[in-house]
Amino acid sequence: MRRVYNFSAGPAVLPEEVLKEAANEMLDYRGSGMSVMEMSHRSSSFETIIRNAERDLRTLLEIPEDYEVLFLQGGASLQFSMIPMNLMKQRKADYIVTGQWAKKAWKEAEKYGEARVIASSEDRTFSYIPDVSDLPISEDADYIYICENNTIYGTKFHKLPDTKGKPLVADVSSCFLSEPADITKYGIMYGGVQKNIGPAGVTIVIIRKDLISDDVLSGTPTMMRYKIHTDAKSLYNTPPAYGIYICGKVFRWLLDLGGLPEIQKRNQTKAALLYEYLDNSRLFSGTVKKKDRSLMNVPFVTGKKELDEKFIAEAEKEGLVNLRGHRSVGGMRASIYNAMPYAGVEKLVTFLERFEKENG
């Protein structure tokens, strides 16, 4: 069996322990005589799986009782419509645009009401997070929207915007469970799980109860009403059961490690190793304003396209894979999510050093 260090931005590396357990349980989940893939979503075995997953997620993030937790389908892209359809009572929302995904969310919201951009970092290829301490928030905005960690550009909101009392809606797909978070500061925290939590096809939505109601925009599909799903505890229709089962294992893995404070420490150590090297390199440099750097996605360049290509090709031969940057930024990007071991970042830095010596 071969295992590489997989720096993919998503779908991305999962804990080896989780994959091993899943492989062992594939034909017979704990004496049930069947795979979780074959299990009725109305069975008590699956009921236990999904309720334990929710309980463990609530423990990890310290989610209070006045928030609901949903396991849905469709990815962040479906949430781009679901959010305005459910929340735009005054048909007004303010968007902070810090990357391609926030921009897509904003464009989609424009279909349903007046969606205003109140801050943006597009002027410098989204390489920083704009000042969000005193924003021109609309008086009757239904919510303020951010993408908290920008996968493509490697930026992160290290301080949440002052929303002046309006609900904050945050896409946390690429920083989900990477560090402790104060849920009470969010109206909705949501994300696709395929970066930090599980296999693509599950979207987790954590939503404050007062934002859930039958009062949705006319024409909203039944499947896109939060209340339908909260009333049915994510079992309105057949959920992506196997994906939820894997997410549950990852929650357990995090709890066993010591929860979010411990994973934060590990993530900080990994990121520090890589950023410190980049800051001191004479060949490679990071592309993001220091104070806005992500712990999860680290873009960097040599400044020469051919050298970038050479680096990516040689790294791959070393078992350091998926280091190509997003086409809109170019260069390289190392995504070092929760499940990327320290040894993987160490091996990357050692290889960066060697490459710099040989090509600097």
Add this chain to the structure above:
Amino acid sequence: MRRVYNFSAGPAVLPEEVLKEAANEMLDYRGSGMSVMEMSHRSSSFETIIRNAERDLRTLLEIPEDYEVLFLQGGASLQFSMIPMNLMKQRKADYIVTGQWAKKAWKEAEKYGEARVIASSEDRTFSYIPDVSDLPISEDADYIYICENNTIYGTKFHKLPDTKGKPLVADVSSCFLSEPADITKYGIMYGGVQKNIGPAGVTIVIIRKDLISDDVLSGTPTMMRYKIHTDAKSLYNTPPAYGIYICGKVFRWLLDLGGLPEIQKRNQTKAALLYEYLDNSRLFSGTVKKKDRSLMNVPFVTGKKELDEKFIAEAEKEGLVNLRGHRSVGGMRASIYNAMPYAGVEKLVTFLERFEKENG
């Protein structure tokens, strides 16, 4: 390792060979050094997986070039809105209501236009398929809708309705790939895969190209436009990649068996064994009009609630599980999808005989 005979209506039994292969490849997919769960959906490895899956499905169903094949999320329930949002140009559609799922689809369509019920079997608990040879089809109907196999009630359209030239839209979730089908008779054939093909969380939509256009109802979410997904070949956003990978394995399994003519033969043999027993039993009886019986879902009753309960409990001890009927029908239901081996049905019939002898 224990394996039971799982008669669940869905999610349901999968071929053991497929599960074994998936378990073996869990940590290292064919030397890639990673699980398919960890694989970028933009990688060439995944590109191969999804394109081969589509190719094999096209081979199995002999899908012509003027049809697109989509792998989506959200289940049939999301299609209930997606279909009218994309197809209701005249805001008119005719529905044939043969069960709870067709009824839900009809109710959802009513949000978007004039959705008429042109035939129904609700008068007798959906225990038959109405005559569909000469229906009062609306002159300007955008499409005619059916649920081809009714999981809860155990009925199947053995002859498709005469739609008088209008596009036929069929939910085939519970009979997908159970026998050959003439795709050219359908405008859209679609279904969740969790009954006959793979793990919950993937919806396959086979759609005739002339039904795909940018002209959709206003307010249609981007993620619910067929054209967005066909233009992007199911990769507009991150797809449910692991589920698609399993579906691909099931397509291969079917092709290796001899394709749909062979699986049809096997399904007929399995169903005949069970129906023949039921027709001759003095304790058990089927609930469906003979000519409309499904090959996939076989509901039956003793007529006494306590005896039904006793049967279900004792069967479970024999490793014959998930035989409880849907709450709206009561009694028992054996779902005998493609992956249910003949030996499973045989064991069930042997147990039915023994139970009848002991309790008849």
